[in-house]
Each structure stands twice: as C-alpha cells, then as structure tokens.
Amino acid sequence: xxxxxxxxxxxxxxxxxxxxxxxxxxxxxxxxxxxxxxxxxxxxxxxxxxxxxxxxxxxxxxxxxxxxxxxxxxxxxxxxxxxxxxxxxxxxxxxxxxxxxxxxxxxxxxxxxxxxxxxxxxxxxxxxxxxxxxxxxxxxxxxxxxxxxxxxxxxxxxxxxxxxxxxxxxxxxxxxxxxxxxxxxxxxxxxxxxxxxx
Amino acid sequence: xxxxxxxxxxxxxxxxxxxxxxxxxxxxxxxxxxxxxxxxxxxxxxxxxxxxxxxxxxxxxxxxxxxxxxxxxxxxxxxxxxxxxxxxxxxxxxxxxxxxxxxxxxxxxxxxxxxxxxxxxxxxxxxxxxxxxxxxxxxxxxxxxxxxxxxxxxxxxxxxxxxxxxxxxxxxxxxxxxxxxxxxxxxxxxxxxxxxxx
DNA sequence: TCATACAGACCAACTAGTCGGTCTTATGAT
DNA sequence: ATCATAAGACCGACTAGTTGGTCTGTATGA
Numbered sequence: 001x002x003x004x005x006x007x008x009x010x011x012x013x014x015x016x017x018x019x020x021x022x023x024x025x026x027x028x029x030x031x032x033x034x035x036x037x038x039x040x041x042x043x044x045x046x047x048x049x050x051x052x053x054x055x056x057x058x059x060x061x062x063x064x065x066x067x068x069x070x071x072x073x074x075x076x077x078x079x080x081x082x083x084x085x086x087x088x089x090x091x092x093x094x095x096x097x098x099x100x101x102x103x104x105x106x107x108x109x110x111x112x113x114x115x116x117x118x119x120x121x122x123x124x125x126x127x128x129x130x131x132x133x134x135x136x137x138x139x140x141x142x143x144x145x146x147x148x149x150x151x152x153x154x155x156x157x158x159x160x161x162x163x164x165x166x167x168x169x170x171x172x173x174x175x176x177x178x179x180x181x182x183x184x185x186x187x188x189x190x191x192x193x194x195x196x197x198x
Numbered sequence: 199x200x201x202x203x204x205x206x207x208x209x210x211x212x213x214x215x216x217x218x219x220x221x222x223x224x225x226x227x228x229x230x231x232x233x234x235x236x237x238x239x240x241x242x243x244x245x246x247x248x249x250x251x252x253x254x255x256x257x258x259x260x261x262x263x264x265x266x267x268x269x270x271x272x273x274x275x276x277x278x279x280x281x282x283x284x285x286x287x288x289x290x291x292x293x294x295x296x297x298x299x300x301x302x303x304x305x306x307x308x309x310x311x312x313x314x315x316x317x318x319x320x321x322x323x324x325x326x327x328x329x330x331x332x333x334x335x336x337x338x339x340x341x342x343x344x345x346x347x348x349x350x351x352x353x354x355x356x357x358x359x360x361x362x363x364x365x366x367x368x369x370x371x372x373x374x375x376x377x378x379x380x381x382x383x384x385x386x387x388x389x390x391x392x393x394x395x396x
Numbered sequence: 397t398c399a400t401a402c403a404g405a406c407c408a409a410c411t412a413g414t415c416g417g418t419c420t421t422a423t424g425a426t
Numbered sequence: 427a428t429c430a431t432a433a434g435a436c437c438g439a440c441t442a443g444t445t446g447g448t449c450t451g452t453a454t455g456a
Binding site for chain 4: 025030031
C-alpha cells in the first residue's frame with residue numbers, strides 16, 4: 001500500500017506486494033483476479049467513502065455556505081484516514097482498465113457535482129458572488145483541496161483539521177458576497193469556529 | 199508526447215514512441231541514453247520554462263499583490279503551451295530516477311518558494327491578511343492553479359487567460375485584507391482588468 | 397574517408413499470471 | 427470423542443509474453 005506511494009503502481013511488482021503483506025502469489029490471485037483489480041479496489045474504497053461523507057455533509061445543512069464548509073471539512077479529514085489510497089487515486093487512475101475506469105469516473109463525477117451544485121445554490125441564494133462562473137469556481141475549490149495529497153504529512157506543523165479550517169476561510173473569503181465578508185456576520189456563517197479564531 | 203497523457207509513461211513502450219515520431223529504436227537511442235532520460239527532458243523543459251516566467255513576473259512588479267497576479271497569470275498561460283509536458287510532470291515524476299528526480303525537485307522547490315515568498319511579503323506589507331499561515335496559503339494557491347491540468351481543455355468554454363483572471367480574483371479576495379477588498383481600491387490593485395469586469 | 401544520423405533484428409531481464417499441490421477447518425456420521 | 431471427507435485458503439516454481447536497450451550495418455554529407 002505504501003509501496004505504491006513510493007514507486008508507483010507499475011514500479012511495484014506483485015511479488016513485492018505479496019512479500020510485504022506476508023502472503024504468496026497464490027494467495028494474492030486467490031483474492032484478486034488481477035493486479036488491475038487490486039488497483040480498482042483501492043480506488044473504489046476511497047471514492048466510495050469520500051462520496052458517502054460528502055453526501056452526509058450535503059444533507060446535514062441547508063445553507064449553501066454551511067454545506068460547502070461541511071463538505072470540505074469532512075473531505076479533508078479523509079486525508080488522515082486514506083492517505084495511501086488517495087495517492088493511488090490521483091496518481092495511478094490512468095492505469096485503470098476501461099471498465100473499472102468508468103465505474104470510478106462515475107463516482108468521481110458525482111463528488112464533483114456535489115461541490116459545483118453547492119456553488120450554484122450559493123449564487124442563487126445570494127450568498128456567493130454572482131460574477132463567478134460556477135464550474136471554474138468549483139474546480140478551483142476542488143483543486144485547492146485535492147492538491148493537499150501532494151504535500152500533506154501527518155507529522156507537519158498543522159493538523160489536517162487546521163488545514164481544513166484554513167481552506168474554508170480562504171474559500172469563503174474568495175466567494176462570499178462583500179457584505180457577508182466584511183460585517184461581523186461572517187462568524188455566524190461558520191459551522192464551527194476555526195482554530196485560528198479560538 | 200500525447201501518448202503519455204493517455205497511457206502514462208509505463209503504458210507507452212519505446213517502440214510506440216519511435217513509431218509515432220516516425221523514427222527507429224536506433225534513432226531514439228542515438229538522441230537519448232535511456233527512456234528515463236526522455237522522461238527527465240520532458241520534466242526539465244517544462245519546469246525550466248515555468249521557472250523563468252515566474253522569475254520575470256516576480257521581478258517586474260514591486261507590490262506583492264501585483265507580483266502574485268503576474269506570477270499566476272504567466273504560469274496559467276503555460277498550460278496552453280506545455281499541456282502534455284505538464285501532464286507528465288505532475289503524473290509521472292515518481293518514475294524519475296533518483297539523480298534526475300533531485301534536479302527536478304530543486305527547480306520545483308524554487309518555483310514553490312517564489313509563490314510562498316510573495317505571500318510572505320504581502321503579509322509584511324500589510325496587503326494580505328496576517329492571520330493566514332504563509333506556507334499553507336501558498337500551497338493552497340499552488341494547488342488551485344496546478345489542478346487545472348486535470349481538467350483544462352483548450353476547447354472548453356473559457357480560455358486559459360480567462361481562467362487565470364478568475365483564479366487571480368478568487369485568490370485576491372481570499373487573502374487581501376478587508377479594506378483592500380471592499381473599497382474601490384480593489385481595481386487599483388489589479389495589473390489588468392479581468393475579462394468579467396470589462 | 398571519416399563522422400554523424402539512423403535502421404531494425406536481436407537479446408537479456410523482468411513480470412503478471414498459472415497450476416498442480418499442500419494445509420486448514422468445518423461438517424457430520426459413527 | 428474420533429475420524430473421514432470435502433471445500434476453500436494458500437503456496438511457489440514455472441511460463442509465456444513483453445520491454446528496454448544493444449549491436450551491427452547502412453546512408454549521407456562534409
């Protein structure tokens with residue numbers, strides 16, 4: 001699992017995998033039909049979990065602003081739980097076989113749509129700036145958060161929860177309408193106080 | 199070149215490369231010592247160019263706000279010129295041999311530091327919000343911009359220049375101090391009018 | 397005539413996947 | 427309790443196919 005993070009999917013042989021896990025070639029192919037299936041399983045466990053969490057966050061709040069916060073905060077937590085999965089997910093997805101790739105793409109698109117939809121609703125509700133294009137803004141948010149997998153270390157100066165607070169703060173300042181940003185109403189929009197305001 | 203984008207570095211054989219380019223195994227190995235060297239050359243041509251552009255942008259402006267804008271706008275333009283390179287750069291760097299990897303990492307770090315330094319200066323100059331942690335904010339900006347390679351198509355609804363405008367707008371709203379954001383001074387801080395304000 | 401650019405058959409090394417066989421455990425009849 | 431039986435879990439030497447890289451040879455032009 002951590003092997004992939006260092007050498008990539010093609011840089012790790014099945015022999016290395018089974019050695020690390022303490023099983024054998026036979027054992028491996030008893031559980032997986034192919035190395036490609038393992039790749040799929042890794043992808044699927046992560047995206048399924050992330051999608052579930054995003055849906056819950058999405059349904060818990062009414063206001064788009066709070067929705068967005070909850071989605072981001074819950075997603076960011078996944079980095080602590082599924083770091084190696086996430087690495088494989090963003091790094092090795094090109095190597096998925098076509099049928100597997102489609103299954104993953106569907107779930108990935110659903111996740112993307114949850115974010116974009118939140119932005120759309122925010123604009124309609126007058127909470128987010130209307131001059132921002134919905135899709136690009138959504139992708140910008142996604143990019144900022146997703147990129148975390150490239151540099152986040154659990155041993156770093158900030159916990160993943162703190163990083164999540166910063167992201168939420170950056171994003172809200174970026175997209176909220178002026179009034180919401182300047183007045184003291186900003187704090188009322190938060191679902192929880194970020195660490196740097198405590 | 200475009201082959202890598204579809205199949206990944208390990209998914210493309212040297213035979214496929216030479217066939218596509220219209221040369222031969224002998225021709226290929228006359229110009230490159232190994233497939234790994236080709237991978238390095240692709241990495242290096244991109245990061246060298248991007249770094250040069252960032253340095254120019256960095257030296258052209260004094261105000262950190264304008265610096266940051268110029269860096270982002272110039273970097274985003276690279277997506278049109280070096281799309282396939284960028285894909286390889288972010289997707290296949292784990293497969294670089296150690297000595298090559300180090301050379302690339304050095305330049306990559308330099309690029310990262312230019313952005314982080316701009317954020318630092320902005321905070322010191324009182325232009326950016328002081329409560330934001332410098333490194334995380336820098337990485338958030340980088341992530342938002344870099345992620346573009348995952349979804350940007352030249353045939354899309356927005357040009358890369360327009361996308362750059364949006365990024366700059368999002369980032370500035372995210373990190374500028376309140377005053378700069380609310381008052382009409384915002385427009386004065388821009389190095390050029392973004393497309394959606396024209 | 398020599399250096400450089402290129403061609404393509406060939407090779408050594410490596411890897412995903414197989415397959416005959418062994419070990420473990422659950423069951424059920426005695 | 428004991429043992430026969432069977433099914434599933436697991437083992438690892440082996441194979442067929444692939445791939446990066448080599449090497450000998452040829453063409454071109456200065």
